[in-house]
Amino acid sequence: MQRARGRAAVRFASSDRGVRLAGLHQSGAAKALLPRTHGPVPEAVFLNTAGGVTGGDVFDYRLDLDAGARCVATTQTAERVYASSGGAGRIDVRLTAGAGAVLDWLPQETILFDQAALDRTTEIDLGPDAQCLSVETLILGRAAMGETVRRLALRDRRTIRRNGRPIVAEPVALDDRILARGDAAGLAGARALATLVFVAPGAEDALGPVREDLAQATGIAAAASSWDGRLILRAMAPGGAPLRRALVRLIARLGQAGLPRVWQA
8 A cells, every 4th residue: 555755844044124034845645735824924724635644654744943933833734644554653743942932833633533553753953042833633434423542552752842852741641541431540531632832931920820711711621830941831621622622712822913814713
């Protein structure tokens, strides 16, 4: 069976006239769209034209912001990871933000189907005073279709560095054994998981308002903490809809330019 391959890379630079596109590469089944925006912050939208990921597929996405540049990056739609007939699909995401740059990495949900196998790495490197908002959401099957995920092999490693030093490390591993557990050590019946990370000077000041937003959210279990220029929130829910509603509100609060347009479609 033919496997899908793709690489998309975008670079933005800052100039006297604002942020400008400084580089664009696309190959295979990976594309990068640059929709027109009405504000000063550009958007980059990554797209998998293969329609999903399965065993043996390899995708590479890269976004580089030069010093002082800004960007909101997302994905065109939810990424679907289908049952694997052999081996794991691989997705590598590498994002860099130079000194004083502001990056929002807001991919839409990753939907994992029964017998899916995925190995994903997300690395974000921040320069001095750079700021980053990152959101990742995992959904186990499609609840509306009555799907149940019993077999799964997920390795999802997320790392954020400041000046080359790791400041956030978020390894996520889900397999058959964890799915079978119904207690707090497993998923406790949740079918959707989300992590939000906000790294910025003074990020601690946002903790109170974020907790107020969480107190008003319904249908989710969530907690947030903040220290030393970073805020981390983890949430889980029986389905993806309540998580998405909560994240929309949080992105509106913490993001530099609100929701990406594709999130509003």
